[in-house]
Amino acid sequence: MIDHMGVTVRDLQAAKAFYDAAFAPLGICVVMSVTAEETGGSAHYGYGATADRRDIQAGKPSLWITEGGTATGPMHLALVAADRAQVDGFHAAALAAGGTDNGAPGVRPHYHPNYYAAFVLDPDGRNVEAVCHKPA
Template identity: 60%
Template sequence: MIDHLGLAVSDLERSRSFYLAALGPIGATVQMQVSAQESGGHAHIGFGVAGKPSFWISDATPVSGPLHVAFAAPDRASVDAFYAAALAAGGRDNGAPGLRLHYHPNYYAAFVLDPDGNNVEAVCHHPV
């Protein structure tokens, strides 16, 4: 249903490095970059797969408080790798990898806070 999502960040390069590391284990990389000159206002970096950016960060001034975004992971090992990579890239723990049975029996997720305090999750809904 959602085609793409954009998130304003306080330091574009710091967030670029964080998301490159954190999203790498689930297969996402930078798919597109748009400079402030090209957009006529703010710089944007789009992450995704197969040439399709679906998660964008920009140097626009944030207009709201911290947000929550969840990324689909292909398996539980990728959730674990996301968590480790995000912490190594400067993220802060907000929920170690594990089952969240209150959602459903196969909800395996990990949560980190990005450099701006946004709650970033990787989740796998598949059984082991």
């Protein structure tokens, strides 16, 4: 059900230093970073398992930290979609239910070539995403 989550932090570099140290004993580290230029907003660090963690998919970011701002609220939640049509349906239904568009359905190649997602803000301003990782 949940693909990944994101939390907003006050100081991205201080939070990264904390999570790097706290997660190291767990075999969890930054597996992806995305710049503010790539997102059109804030920079992000994505944490996931190292290759030696056999119980968690290595290399896939599951927790993202993002600096500041309230444009996408204090939390980000991404839900797994079975296919791209479900992503499209989620976006349309969320807008019809009063959500605010925060990114129309489409490929986000800065994450990976098949990352197809849509983003909406819920009534409290939280960024909710549906994502499909499968090719078209």
